[in-house]
Amino acid sequence: MKNLINALYRNHSLGYKLLLFVSTTFLIVYLFPKSGKFKYNFEKGKPWQSENLYAPFNFAIKKSDAELASEKQKIKENSPLYFNVNSTTPKLVKTNFEKAFATMFTDSLSASKRFQLEQAGLNIIDNLYEFGVLNDDFVFPETKKVIILEDRVEKQQTQFGNLVEEDELSAVITRVLEKSNLQHYATAFTSLFFDLVIPNLEYNKTFSARVLQEELDQVAFTRGSVERETLIISKGEVVEGIKFQILKSLEAEYESQVWNKSNYNWIVFAYTLLVALALLMLLLFLKKYRLSVFENNVKVTFIFFNVIIMVLLTTFVVDYNSQYVYVVPICILPLVLKAFFDARLGLFTHVITVLLLGLIVPNSYEYMFLQIIAGIVTILTVSELYKRANLFISVGQITLIYFVAYFAFFVIHEGSVETLKWETFGLFILCGLATLFVQPLIYAFEKLFGLVSDVSLLELSDTNSKLLKELSNTAPGTFHHSLNVANLAEAAANEIGANAMLVRVGALYHDIGKMKNPTYFTENQATGINPHDELAPLESAAIIINHVIDGIEIARKNNLPDRVMDFIRTHHGTSLVYYFFKKEEERDPQVKREDFMYPGPKPFSKETAILMMCDSVEAASKSLKEPTSAKINDFVESILNKQMQDDQFINANITFKEIQSIKKVLKQKLANIYHLRIEYPE
Known part of the structure; x- marks a missing residue:
C-alpha cells in the first residue's frame, strides 16, 4: 500500500494530465450534438459534390416547411366559423313589433297604407333574421364560410358577409323600404327597430377552434416515397426543388432509423474515440516538442481550457443557427497561444480544434479549409501583439482571407457570382471585430492562470x-x-x-x-x-x-x-x-x-x-x-x-x-x- 501511495505521488503530474485528458474528452463529447452526422454535405442551389447517390432503403419524401405552412394556411382560411342560433328570437321580435307598430302609427293612415307598412316591417324582420343577427362585432373576411348550429345540429351554411351586425340595421331597413317605395318612412322604422332587434347568433369559439385543430392534425407530412436502390441524385447535379427535399428526407430518415436509441451508445463511443484521438495528438506534440509546457500542469490546463471554450462557443451557435457559425472568432485561439507560448504550438492547437469542430458544423470541408487558412495567416502576420496597430492589421488580413476563400468556394459550387450571399461577408466582419477582444482576454488569462504575455x-x-x-x-x-x-x-x-x-x-x-x-x-x-x-x-x-x-x-x-x-x-x-x-x-x-x-x-x-x-x-x-x-x-x-x-x-x-x-x-x-x-x- 505504501509503495502504491509513493508511486502515485511520484506520478501525480502524469495522473493529473490523464484526468484532464479524460474530463476534457467527455466534456467535448457532451457538448456535441447527440446524433450521428449525415455523411454527405449539401446545400440548396449548389452542385452535388459526392458520387451518385442511390436510396439505401425505402423512405417517404417529407414536405418542406414552406409547403406545410402553405397547406395549414389554406386550411385556416377555409375552415368554417360556427355560430349558435336562437330560433325563437324572430317570433319574439315580430310579436313586439306588432305591439309597437300599433302605438307608433295612428289611425290617420288608410287601412291599405297601414297594412303596407306593417308588411314592410315584417319583411325587415325576415331579412334581419334570414341568417341571424350577431351579438358582437367580429373581424372576419366577408367570404368566410359560416355554419349555423341549432341545438348542436347544422341548420344552414352561409358566408360571414350575410350575417347582420348591429351597425348594419339601418342599411337593411332602407334596402327593404326602397323596394316598396316607402323609403321616406326609414327614419321612423329605424327608431322603431332600434329597441326591438335582439341578436340571435353567438360565436362558438371553442367548437370552431376544435374543428380547425382536427383539420390541421390531418395534414400529411409526406408526399410520395422513394424505393430502395432508386437514383436520388447524380454527381454534379444541382441540389434544388424535389431533389433537395428528397435529400432532406433521407437525412431525417437517418436520424429516425439509423441513429435510434439502440445505436446511441455506439455514436457516443465513436465521438469519444475521435475526440480522444485528437486530444492525444495534442498531448504527444507537447511531450515531444514542448516538454517544458507538457511538464507544467497549469499550462496544459490553459491549452485544454481554450480548446473547450472554442468548442463551447461553436456548438452553441450551431445549435442556435448554423448559418452564423462564421461569427465565432476561432482565430482568437492561435492569437492567445502565440502570445503565451509560440507560433508552432498555437497553429497545431488551432488545427486540432478545427478538426474537432468539423464533426459538427455544416459544410465541414469548406469550414475547416477557411479556418485553417485563417489560422495560418494569424500565425504568420501577428508579431509584437503588444503593439495595437499590429493586431488591427492582422485582423484585417484575416478578414480579407475569409473573403477571398469564401468567394472562391462559392464560385466553385455555383459557377457564377449572381447569387453571392453578401450577408456572409458581414458575418466575417463581425468575426474580425470579435477577434479584437483578444487583448482583454489575454489580460484575464494572465490573472487567472498566472501566465505572462x-x-x-x-x-x-x-x-x-x-x-x-x-x-x-x-x-x-x-x-x-x-x-x-x-x-x-x-x-x-x-x-x-x-x-x-x-x-x-x-x-x-x-x-x-x-x-x-x-x-x-x-x-x-x-x-x-x-x-x-x-x-x-x-x-x-x-x-x-x-x-x-x-x-x-x-x-x-x-x-x-x-x-x-x-x-x-x-x-x-x-x-x-x-x-x-x-x-x-x-x-x-x-x-x-x-x-x-x-x-x-x-x-x-x-x-x-x-x-x-x-x-x-x-x-x-x-x-x-x-x-x-x-x-x-x-x-x-x-x-x-x-x-x-x-x-x-x-x-x-x-x-x-x-x-x-x-x-x-x-x-x-x-x-x-x-x-x-x-x-x-x-
Missing part, C-alpha cells in the same frame, strides 16, 4: 517601474550594467529569432538581488573601498552567490512572473566564482570547488542562455584595457567557449550555429560601445 513584458520593461527605480537608486552601477546587458541580449535574440522582449525584461531584472548588499559588487563601489578586503574568500563568495537567491525573494515579493524569475535563477548557471575560489585555493589547496559554485539551474531556453552569455561578456568587458577589435574577438570567444566547455548550455535548445551568431553580435556591439575606429596613417 508580451503585453505584460512591455509593462515590465518600463525602467520607471517601482522595482527598477529602486534598483537604480540603491545600486546604480548594477542598474547601468543591467541596461547594457538588456541591449546586448535584445540584439542577440533578434539575430537568432528568440523572444527579444522576454530576454530584455529578464536582463533588466536579473541582478535585482544585488540591492541587498550593493557595495559588495564592484560596479557599485564608487568610493574605491572594497568591503571584501575584510572578509574571508568563502564569506565573500557566499555573498556573491546569494544575490541569486536574494533576487528570487525580491521578485516574489514584487509579484514578478515565473518566466522572469527564470532569468534570475539561471543567469550564472552552475559557474564558479573564480576570483575568490583562486584566492581561497592559495590559502587552502584542499578547498571544495562546490562551495564556490552557483546553485543553478543551468539555462534551459534560448533566452536564458543568451542572458548568461551577455551578462558574462558585459561584466568582464569592464576589465579590458585599450580594447581593439582583436582583443574583443578573443575576449568574447574565450568567455563563451569556457561556458560551453562547462556544459552551461547543455539544457538549452540552442545550436552551435546560433551561438556563433550571438558571438558575432556581441563583438559588433562591444566594438560600438568602445568606439573603435580604423587607424588611418598620418
Whole structure:
C-alpha cells in the first residue's frame, strides 16, 4: 500500500494530465450534438459534390416547411366559423313589433297604407333574421364560410358577409323600404327597430377552434416515397426543388432509423474515440516538442481550457443557427497561444480544434479549409501583439482571407457570382471585430492562470517601474550594467529569432538581488573601498552567490512572473566564482570547488542562455584595457567557449550555429560601445 501511495505521488503530474485528458474528452463529447452526422454535405442551389447517390432503403419524401405552412394556411382560411342560433328570437321580435307598430302609427293612415307598412316591417324582420343577427362585432373576411348550429345540429351554411351586425340595421331597413317605395318612412322604422332587434347568433369559439385543430392534425407530412436502390441524385447535379427535399428526407430518415436509441451508445463511443484521438495528438506534440509546457500542469490546463471554450462557443451557435457559425472568432485561439507560448504550438492547437469542430458544423470541408487558412495567416502576420496597430492589421488580413476563400468556394459550387450571399461577408466582419477582444482576454488569462504575455513584458520593461527605480537608486552601477546587458541580449535574440522582449525584461531584472548588499559588487563601489578586503574568500563568495537567491525573494515579493524569475535563477548557471575560489585555493589547496559554485539551474531556453552569455561578456568587458577589435574577438570567444566547455548550455535548445551568431553580435556591439575606429596613417 505504501509503495502504491509513493508511486502515485511520484506520478501525480502524469495522473493529473490523464484526468484532464479524460474530463476534457467527455466534456467535448457532451457538448456535441447527440446524433450521428449525415455523411454527405449539401446545400440548396449548389452542385452535388459526392458520387451518385442511390436510396439505401425505402423512405417517404417529407414536405418542406414552406409547403406545410402553405397547406395549414389554406386550411385556416377555409375552415368554417360556427355560430349558435336562437330560433325563437324572430317570433319574439315580430310579436313586439306588432305591439309597437300599433302605438307608433295612428289611425290617420288608410287601412291599405297601414297594412303596407306593417308588411314592410315584417319583411325587415325576415331579412334581419334570414341568417341571424350577431351579438358582437367580429373581424372576419366577408367570404368566410359560416355554419349555423341549432341545438348542436347544422341548420344552414352561409358566408360571414350575410350575417347582420348591429351597425348594419339601418342599411337593411332602407334596402327593404326602397323596394316598396316607402323609403321616406326609414327614419321612423329605424327608431322603431332600434329597441326591438335582439341578436340571435353567438360565436362558438371553442367548437370552431376544435374543428380547425382536427383539420390541421390531418395534414400529411409526406408526399410520395422513394424505393430502395432508386437514383436520388447524380454527381454534379444541382441540389434544388424535389431533389433537395428528397435529400432532406433521407437525412431525417437517418436520424429516425439509423441513429435510434439502440445505436446511441455506439455514436457516443465513436465521438469519444475521435475526440480522444485528437486530444492525444495534442498531448504527444507537447511531450515531444514542448516538454517544458507538457511538464507544467497549469499550462496544459490553459491549452485544454481554450480548446473547450472554442468548442463551447461553436456548438452553441450551431445549435442556435448554423448559418452564423462564421461569427465565432476561432482565430482568437492561435492569437492567445502565440502570445503565451509560440507560433508552432498555437497553429497545431488551432488545427486540432478545427478538426474537432468539423464533426459538427455544416459544410465541414469548406469550414475547416477557411479556418485553417485563417489560422495560418494569424500565425504568420501577428508579431509584437503588444503593439495595437499590429493586431488591427492582422485582423484585417484575416478578414480579407475569409473573403477571398469564401468567394472562391462559392464560385466553385455555383459557377457564377449572381447569387453571392453578401450577408456572409458581414458575418466575417463581425468575426474580425470579435477577434479584437483578444487583448482583454489575454489580460484575464494572465490573472487567472498566472501566465505572462508580451503585453505584460512591455509593462515590465518600463525602467520607471517601482522595482527598477529602486534598483537604480540603491545600486546604480548594477542598474547601468543591467541596461547594457538588456541591449546586448535584445540584439542577440533578434539575430537568432528568440523572444527579444522576454530576454530584455529578464536582463533588466536579473541582478535585482544585488540591492541587498550593493557595495559588495564592484560596479557599485564608487568610493574605491572594497568591503571584501575584510572578509574571508568563502564569506565573500557566499555573498556573491546569494544575490541569486536574494533576487528570487525580491521578485516574489514584487509579484514578478515565473518566466522572469527564470532569468534570475539561471543567469550564472552552475559557474564558479573564480576570483575568490583562486584566492581561497592559495590559502587552502584542499578547498571544495562546490562551495564556490552557483546553485543553478543551468539555462534551459534560448533566452536564458543568451542572458548568461551577455551578462558574462558585459561584466568582464569592464576589465579590458585599450580594447581593439582583436582583443574583443578573443575576449568574447574565450568567455563563451569556457561556458560551453562547462556544459552551461547543455539544457538549452540552442545550436552551435546560433551561438556563433550571438558571438558575432556581441563583438559588433562591444566594438560600438568602445568606439573603435580604423587607424588611418598620418
